[in-house]
Amino acid sequence: MKFFIDTANLAQIKEANDLGILDGVTTNPSLMAKEGIKGAAAVRAHYKAICDIVKGDISAEVTATTYDEMIKEGDDLATIASNIVVKIPMIKDGVKAIKYFADKGIRTNCTLIFSAGQAIVAAKAGANFVSPFIGRIDDSNWDGVQLIDQIAQIFSIQGFSTEILAASIRNPLHIVRCAEAGADICTCPLDSILGLLKHPLTDIGLAKFIEDSKKFI
Numbered sequence: 001m002k003f004f005i006d007t008a009n010l011a012q013i014k015e016a017n018d019l020g021i022l023d024g025v026t027t028n029p030s031l032m033a034k035e036g037i038k039g040a041a042a043v044r045a046h047y048k049a050i051c052d053i054v055k056g057d058i059s060a061e062v063t064a065t066t067y068d069e070m071i072k073e074g075d076d077l078a079t080i081a082s083n084i085v086v087k088i089p090m091i092k093d094g095v096k097a098i099k100y101f102a103d104k105g106i107r108t109n110c111t112l113i114f115s116a117g118q119a120i121v122a123a124k125a126g127a128n129f130v131s132p133f134i135g136r137i138d139d140s141n142w143d144g145v146q147l148i149d150q151i152a153q154i155f156s157i158q159g160f161s162t163e164i165l166a167a168s169i170r171n172p173l174h175i176v177r178c179a180e181a182g183a184d185i186c187t188c189p190l191d192s193i194l195g196l197l198k199h200p201l202t203d204i205g206l207a208k209f210i211e212d213s214k215k216f217i
Helices: 010-018 029-034 040-053 067-078 092-104 116-125 134-139 144-158 172-181 190-195 200-216
Strands: 002-006 022-026 057-061 084-089 108-113 129-132 163-166 185-188
Touching: 002 010, 002 190, 010 022, 010 040, 010 190, 022 185, 040 057, 040 067, 057 108, 067 084, 067 092, 084 092, 092 108, 092 116, 108 116, 116 129, 116 144, 129 144, 134 144, 134 172, 144 163, 144 172, 172 185, 172 190, 185 190
Parallel strands: 002 022, 002 185, 022 057, 057 084, 084 108, 108 129, 129 163, 163 185
Antiparallel strands: none
């Protein structure tokens, strides 16, 4: 399973990349706004800065909601760098845009997936990635990881090559459960990635080893 970091914060992206396990980055307009990035030129420059740090897939999201505007915006985003993946919302015009980009050889990530039906349509249209938002599904009192499992089974049976990108990750357990359920990628906040490193028995064991090593000095 690949690890993406879900942020627009360059310091966090660099920290995750320095771990040596980072495969890509996802962002969205909300994450850009959180970093104070405003205006098309500033957003474009920020995506370029991210691409300079991480050589894997970088999802750059369109803000338009009509077919013509999504095409215009996506075509422009795709010129930023060869590792840009155009992120398209799961709406009717978005599906049409995914087909357009697929025919043109531009990779896409269909975002805001909340059902297996939506994932099937996105895959049929030619999306390279689908992004189920499991944390938001959990918030509505359903199990988001079950959706990952369902999509993984369907894609395997039907032979879809579209990758499942588990999004809206809230904690390290989400990551482990998504790996079990068959997610190809998890996109996570830095805290969730770092949380995988932690275990109290590791801390206790390391402290014991250090204490015992002093006996040989």
